[in-house]
Amino acid sequence: MNSxxxxxxxxxxxxxINVWFGERHVLKDxxxxxxxxxxxxxxxxxxxxxxxxxxxxxxxxxxxxxAGLAGSVLLDxxxxxxxxxxPSQVRLKVGMVFQKPNPFPTMSIKENVISGLKLSGxxxxxxxxxxxxxxxxxxxxxxxxxxxxxxxxxxxxxxxxRLCIARSLAMNPxxxxxxxxCSALDPGSTRRIEETxxxxxxxxxxxxxxxxxxxxxxxxxxxxFFLADDNQPGYVVEFGDTQQIFNQPVDPRTNDYVxxxxx
Amino acid sequence: MNxxxxxxxKTAEPWARTTARAKMLQIVGSIVPIAxxxxxxxxxxxxxxxxxxxxxxxxxxISIGTVGFxxxxxxxxxxxxxxxxxxxxxxxxxxxxxxVIWALTEAGFRAxxxxxxxxxxTYVTPTDGLEFGGVGHAIIGTLLVVGLSTIIxxxxxxxxxxxxxxxxxxxxxxxxxxxxxMAGLPSVVAGLFIYSVFIVTGISQYxxxxxxxxxxxxxxxxxxxxxxxxxxxxxxxxxxGALGLGASSWKAFFQVTLPAAKSGVVTxxxxxxxxxxxxxxxxxxxxxxxxxxxxxxxxxxxxxLPTYIYRFVALGFDTSVARAWGAALVLMIVVGLLFGLARxxxxxxxxxxxxxxx
Ligand SMILES: Nc1ncnc2c1ncn2[C@@H]1O[C@H](COP(=O)(O)OP(=O)(O)OP(=O)(O)O)[C@@H](O)[C@H]1O
Ligand SMILES: [Mg+2]
Numbered sequence: 001m002n003s004x005x006x007x008x009x010x011x012x013x014x015x016x017i018n019v020w021f022g023e024r025h026v027l028k029d030x031x032x033x034x035x036x037x038x039x040x041x042x043x044x045x046x047x048x049x050x051x052x053x054x055x056x057x058x059x060x061x062x063x064x065x066x067a068g069l070a071g072s073v074l075l076d077x078x079x080x081x082x083x084x085x086x087p088s089q090v091r092l093k094v095g096m097v098f099q100k101p102n103p104f105p106t107m108s109i110k111e112n113v114i115s116g117l118k119l120s121g122x123x124x125x126x127x128x129x130x131x132x133x134x135x136x137x138x139x140x141x142x143x144x145x146x147x148x149x150x151x152x153x154x155x156x157x158x159x160x161x162r163l164c165i166a167r168s169l170a171m172n173p174x175x176x177x178x179x180x181x182c183s184a185l186d187p188g189s190t191r192r193i194e195e196t197x198x199x200x201x202x203x204x205x206x207x208x209x210x211x212x213x214x215x216x217x218x219x220x221x222x223x224x225f226f227l228a229d230d231n232q233p234g235y236v237v238e239f240g241d242t243q244q245i246f247n248q249p250v251d252p253r254t255n256d257y258v259x260x261x262x263x
Numbered sequence: 264m265n266x267x268x269x270x271x272x273k274t275a276e277p278w279a280r281t282t283a284r285a286k287m288l289q290i291v292g293s294i295v296p297i298a299x300x301x302x303x304x305x306x307x308x309x310x311x312x313x314x315x316x317x318x319x320x321x322x323x324x325i326s327i328g329t330v331g332f333x334x335x336x337x338x339x340x341x342x343x344x345x346x347x348x349x350x351x352x353x354x355x356x357x358x359x360x361x362x363v364i365w366a367l368t369e370a371g372f373r374a375x376x377x378x379x380x381x382x383x384x385t386y387v388t389p390t391d392g393l394e395f396g397g398v399g400h401a402i403i404g405t406l407l408v409v410g411l412s413t414i415i416x417x418x419x420x421x422x423x424x425x426x427x428x429x430x431x432x433x434x435x436x437x438x439x440x441x442x443x444x445m446a447g448l449p450s451v452v453a454g455l456f457i458y459s460v461f462i463v464t465g466i467s468q469y470x471x472x473x474x475x476x477x478x479x480x481x482x483x484x485x486x487x488x489x490x491x492x493x494x495x496x497x498x499x500x501x502x503x504g505a506l507g508l509g510a511s512s513w514k515a516f517f518q519v520t521l522p523a524a525k526s527g528v529v530t531x532x533x534x535x536x537x538x539x540x541x542x543x544x545x546x547x548x549x550x551x552x553x554x555x556x557x558x559x560x561x562x563x564x565x566x567x568l569p570t571y572i573y574r575f576v577a578l579g580f581d582t583s584v585a586r587a588w589g590a591a592l593v594l595m596i597v598v599g600l601l602f603g604l605a606r607x608x609x610x611x612x613x614x615x616x617x618x619x620x621x
Contacts, residue, residue, distance in 0.1 A: 171508060
């Protein structure tokens, strides 16, 4: 896409990430590379640290009071944890969709879509076309176009989630992080979000956490398998092309997991 | 298959349906105890308090419990008990409230007239009839003194509430303790403090703004603690949502968290105003109550409704006491109007009503 990323192999890169909550070590030596315009799926059993890891990628992690971190995250080659970097600038480039839909309750549907621009002081970019475009890209336009001024909470849970995706898209981020975006959704909305993801990767890189093996295979190019042994920090067992992870996994534990033998 | 929408029929609330028999039983079940109580009170001449506590409550419990049992079986009995207790205690609170309002209205109504609202008390002696003079100057004084106090305290209180919820500072526990101590501060001490700091030292004469200052420590704990509670109710996901969009914590707070907590914050301010609007002691020590109108908070005496009431009750003449009651009634009405206005201004805007523009 942009010239800087063209020259580099990886758009986003996590190097030696270690995470603690208080004294508890929850992630150990995670090294992952996210190539441009590709979808990377993070899979693994509950509690192995996928959400924790994805939150380190746009500095949402540090908002948890007991959080600790070592390692670096390179976005276009620059460490986002550098002293001189403003976390809100990082989050502008690396957007996030949360597991639980969280539209702003005091705003209308339309105001929610443009809320990111208002919140980050880019009011001059606000236009009706942007609202329409963002909602279309989140496949939410048809349902929302006649009720743009209704409160966001009048939408169903699945619609709210797509609104949250539209809200992130309006910011035109370089990378978008999705933490189980479909876990609260019906198969129809899930399918539409998957279609959206495939369209979005034309213009951005995507990291998605999912518990759904089929979903990982349908949408992702790369897959990382996380695992945490009892009371041990989580780590990456295997990382590679999605086809390889699901069809010829190197590690027997990966094989067991993707075939539903545990987790 | 026909998928056209159907108009809502009258029977669309099946849960609200009760059979005629159930209704009858409920009515009989509630009337009988009331009839027995009325009989005991009016004809047998039992003391009304005894009637309410020892006759009405038990008979109500028994009869509604029986009705509940007949209609719903065993599970009807606790339901019935809950309904009776709710009704009983609810009525108790309503009776208290209404009797206060009634006593105030009854006693204050005599003094009430248009000129009582807008005239001041210059040239009025305590024994003058009620056809002259009024509390206009005290209404203005109360609005000015409490208004200035609110203007000073709201930013402080909001800032404290924000500090307590939105930061992770280590000082929060200490601030909470201080606020609690402040909430227990006798109001007269607040008045004495301002008196000794400003008036004894000669920094200022008695003046309205000193009264406002004396009210600040009384208002502050209410506003900050209620604001804190209101902000705590805003889910963390909303803050994360805003921060995840690249908002500074400042903007995330003012555009997302605060609007979500708006009605709680307005309640905090209202409770703060309610806490001080009737305060007398701190004002007696800091503002000299005069009979004329004074719009200047910075110098001169100024009457306020509570100090007016205090003075006129203390005079003890029939007309002066009537004026005091009138002022109390006016105070209640002013507070009611202010609260109504605040609620109206802060009502959740109905997003639907806005014009659809695209
Ligand atoms: N705020 C927190 N404070 C303390 N410990 C936490 C916190 N959040 C997560 N943890 C711990 O970190 C570990 C990883 O949690 P995380 O939420 O990242 O798991 P996950 O892989 O996303 O699981 P799931 O699939 O269930 O969402 C868990 O052991 C969890 O208990
Ligand atoms: Mg998770």
